[in-house]
Amino acid sequence: MSKIPATVITGFLGAGKTTIIRNMLQNAGGRKIALIINEFGDLGVDGDILTGCGIETCTEEDVVELTNGCICCTVADDFIPTMTKLLERKDAPDHIVIETSGLALPQPLVAAFNWPEVKTRVTVDGVVTVVDAAAVAEGRFADDEAKVAAQRAADESLDHDNPLEELFEDQLRAADLVVLNKADLIDRDTLEKVRAEIAAKTSRSVRTVASENGRLPTDVLLGMKAGTEELIGERKSHHEMEHASGEPHDHDHDEFESFVASFGALADREAFERRLPELLARYDILRMKGFADVPGKKMRLVVQAVGKRVETYFDRPWKADETRATRLVVIGLHDGLKRETREAIERELGAMVAGEARQAAE
Numbered sequence: 324m325s326k327i328p329a330t331v332i333t334g335f336l337g338a339g340k341t342t343i344i345r346n347m348l349q350n351a352g353g354r355k356i357a358l359i360i361n362e363f364g365d366l367g368v369d370g371d372i373l374t375g376c377g378i379e380t381c382t383e384e385d386v387v388e389l390t391n392g393c394i395c396c397t398v399a400d401d402f403i404p405t406m407t408k409l410l411e412r413k414d415a416p417d418h419i420v421i422e423t424s425g426l427a428l429p430q431p432l433v434a435a436f437n438w439p440e441v442k443t444r445v446t447v448d449g450v451v452t453v454v455d456a457a458a459v460a461e462g463r464f465a466d467d468e469a470k471v472a473a474q475r476a477a478d479e480s481l482d483h484d485n486p487l488e489e490l491f492e493d494q495l496r497a498a499d500l501v502v503l504n505k506a507d508l509i510d511r512d513t514l515e516k517v518r519a520e521i522a523a524k525t526s527r528s529v530r531t532v533a534s535e536n537g538r539l540p541t542d543v544l545l546g547m548k549a550g551t552e553e554l555i556g557e558r559k560s561h562h563e564m565e566h567a568s569g570e571p572h573d574h575d576h577d578e579f580e581s582f583v584a585s586f587g588a589l590a591d592r593e594a595f596e597r598r599l600p601e602l603l604a605r606y607d608i609l610r611m612k613g614f615a616d617v618p619g620k621k622m623r624l625v626v627q628a629v630g631k632r633v634e635t636y637f638d639r640p641w642k643a644d645e646t647r648a649t650r651l652v653v654i655g656l657h658d659g660l661k662r663e664t665r666e667a668i669e670r671e672l673g674a675m676v677a678g679e680a681r682q683a684a685e
C-alpha cells in the first residue's frame with residue numbers, strides 16, 4: 324500500500340499560511356485534500372475562514388481543527404489520535420495538509436511521522452515555510468546587532484534570546500521549500516535582499532519561491548516527495564540543540580500570550596480600520612484576527628491584522644444559530660500583554676468598536 328503524502332505548512336503568525344492553503348484548495352486539480360489546522364488562540368479563526376470560503380473541496384468534513392494548544396506540544400494527545408482517525412476513514416484522502424500555528428516548532432510535529440501508528444501509512448511530502456517577506460524586510464524578526472551589543476556591554480547578565488528570531492530560524496531550518504509571500508508589498512531589490520537573508524539562515528540549499536497573496540501553482544507546493552520525517556533529525560531547533568548540550572529548556576510558548584476580546588456590534592467599520600493600526604503599534608501586538616458584527620449587514624466581517632497592517636472583508640452570511648458579535652483574538656509577546664495591558668487594550672478596543680473613540684477624537 325503506498326503511503327499518503329502529508330505537507331506541513333508552517334511560518335510565523337500572519338505570514339499567509341491560510342491564504343496559501345485557500346489558494347491551493349481552489350486549484351486542487353481533483354486531489355482530495357484533508358486539512359488539519361492548528362492555531363494559537365481560542366477562536367478557531369483559520370478553520371472557520373476556510374470552511375466559510377465556499378470552495379467545494381473545503382467542507383467542514385475535510386477540515387479538522389486542533390484547538391487544544393500548539394500542535395508541537397500536543398503531538399501525542401492530539402495530533403496522533405487525529406491522524407489515526409483520519410486514516411481510519413473509508414474514503415482516505417489523496418493528500419493531507421497540516422497548517423501549524425504561527426508559533427509552532429515544526430520539528431516535533433515532523434518527527435511524529437516516525438511514530439509506528441503513522442509511519443506505515445503516511446510520509447511527509449515536504450515542509451513549506453511561509454515567510455512574510457515585507458516583515459523580514461522591515462527587520463521584524465532580527466535583533467538589531469548593535470543594540471544587543473550595547474545592552475550586553477551594559478549588563479552582562481542580560482538574557483538576549485529573541486523569541487521571535489529563534490522561532491523564525493527554527494521554522495526556516497525545517498523547510499523543504501520557503502515561500503517568500505507578500506512580495507506585492509516590496510520592490511524587486513528588497514525581495515532579493517530578503518532572499519539572501521533567508522538563504523543565510525538556512526544552512527542547506529533550500530528552494531525559495533516568491534508569491535503574492537499566496538498564489539502559487541499547487542504542483543509547486545505538493546508532490547515534493549521529500550520524506551522529511553527521515554531528515555528532520557538533521558534540522559534541529561534551538562530548543563533541541565540546547566537540550567542536546569545539556570541545558571534543559573521547556574518549549575511551552577511562555578514567551579507569547581493571547582486572549583479573546585468580545586464586544587457587541589461594530590459601529591463604524593471605516594473609523595475602526597483607520598484607528599486600529601495606531602493601537603496595534605502602541606501595544607506591540609503581533610497579530611489580531613476575528614470577526615465583527617456590522618449592523619444592517621447579513622455578512623460577517625473578517626478582521627485581520629499583522630503587525631500594524633489591517634485588512635477587513637465580508638466572508639459569509641451569519642448562520643441562523645450563530646450569535647452575532649465582534650470577537651477578536653489578540654496575540655503578543657508575554658511581557659507585552661500583562662494583565663493591566665490586556666485590560667487597557669480591551670477597554671480601548673471596546674470603545675473603538677462602539678464608535679466612542681471616533682467621537683472623542685472628532
Ligand SMILES: Nc1nc2c(ncn2[C@@H]2O[C@H](COP(=O)(O)OP(=O)(O)OP(=O)(O)O)[C@@H](O)[C@H]2O)c(=O)[nH]1
Pocket residue numbers: 334335336337338339340341342343362369424425504505506507508534535536537610612627628629634
Ligand atoms: N498584501 C498581502 N497580504 C497578504 C498576502 N498573503 C496574506 N496576506 C494577508 O495577511 C493576513 C494574514 O494572512 P493569513 O493567511 O491569515 O496568515 P496565517 O499565516 O494563516 O496567519 P496565522 O494563522 O494567524 O499565523 C491576511 O490579512 C491576508 O489577507 C500577500 O501576499 N500580500
